[in-house]
Amino acid sequence: MPLEKIDYWQDLDANLPDIQNTAREARRWIVKMIHEAGSGHPGGSLSAVDILTALYFRVMRHDPENPLWEDRDRLVLSKGHSAPALYSTLALSGYFEKDELLTLRKLGSRLQGHPSKNKTPGIDMSTGSLGQGLSIAIGMALGARLDRKDYRVYCILGDGESQEGQLWEAAMAASHYKVDNLCAILDRNQLQIDGPTEKIMSLEPVFPKFKAFGWHVVEVNGHDLKELLRAFHEAETYKGKPTIIIANTIKGKGVSFMEGSLKFHGKAPSKEELKQALEELGGDA
Template sequence: MLNTVPTIPELQAKAREIRRHVIRMLARAGSGHPGGSLSATDLLVALYYGKLKHDPKNPKWPERDRFILSKGHCCPALYAILAEMGYFPVGELDTLRQLGSSLQGHPDIKRTPGIEISSGSLGQGLSVGVGMALAARIDGRSYRVYVMLGDGEVEEGQVWEAAMAAGHYRLDNLCAILDNNGLQIDGPIHDVMSPLPLPEKWDAFGWHVIRIDGHNMSQILEAYDRAEAIKGKPTIIVAKTVKGKGVSFMENQVDWHGKAPTPEQAEKALAELV
């Protein structure tokens, strides 16, 4: 378990390292989802290195905080963090998406230490988080549950069933993190099937809403602390992000949702991430 919170520059350096892993992993695998992995990286790094109560040497520690990557296709960033923190050897990152690998194309609870639920079919993770938060309440445990959602993902009706349930049961040990990068596979979210306005919708379902810049480390850390302090209702952090963040030619480009960089493109991307 971590005892010290890293400094902002340390977190920023770690985020660059994770982004470099993501580019290398996807280039090696020849497929995967760079855009959303890169938009979520800062939020994930701040959570794992700066907030989450967990123990990489004891992944099933009953008192640990839970994290669910409901937008499961962005698992390369999560895998890189889990490896860097010691859940499994960093060398395993090279096996992403290969036959027999512990690192599947989407998260698999049975294969990967540190993964709390299999995900990838969008819209299901928040409901699982509701279940974990209820279990904490039943058992009188103090752990918190974090669920990361995509802003295209919230077009799934089940997300709103879960939002209703979390509001109804006043699950203040549940925190959703919305990676609001504005793009989905077929285009901008407001063109494809607008889920807007997002903060108002969550507020109407009984949630406390915090809006931040999802690439500003101090804002992210502060939001995690503020969410924990809110009692009597769940909190969602609506984090404005840039899809493909950190790699100039991927930023805000719909086409980089689900394709891997070529070796040349990877080299160019890595040169920017120093």
């Protein structure tokens, strides 16, 4: 893991197959751990995993040996139900053993159904009640500014989550405070528990909304690691405004029968479904 920042943007193709493999391995763990737990949210975990892989394996400055390192970049998973994606990324980064992933949601496990700061190494903030993460991230970004530290703060938002009012209070405040050390990523997978976001409570036009709230807005394919890396670099270099990356994603990405499926927002795969998912994902993790 990079202790010091790496120049990942110099050659975006370098190691690209490596992190593509990492993302695929993370996907395998996600379906396995949710199957083992018997409950959880595969859809939104699979849509967010490429974003997390890009961050933890290329972009962020962090140290799995020292999870509370003062100068580390921070990540707030505001859509806390995608915890399996974060846990598998952390395990693959070396924060804890991969086998521990199979304890997800079990009594006594460090891996709670939603992220818990004081339980799991590498988790920077407890989340789960939606709409709160962006405010936390602003607090972290302001803390960095007060301490004259150069760490950056990343915050992953859900699109269903964006119906929460607090998120827009925070959107207003982030540009007011000009926290350009903050980068939000909207996992725009178009689906929430009850149906398509645009049918339940439309979020569009989301790009101009954030623009109007004073953000620098970038839109990418959220499964294209190269596009993601380019966007993260743009966010790092853009000064005076917070950046939001609208990452267009597919819920359940990587497993055919979970892609775009409402059913797998919050349902564990059965034994047969797991078998098929792992076959599709390939590899040998």
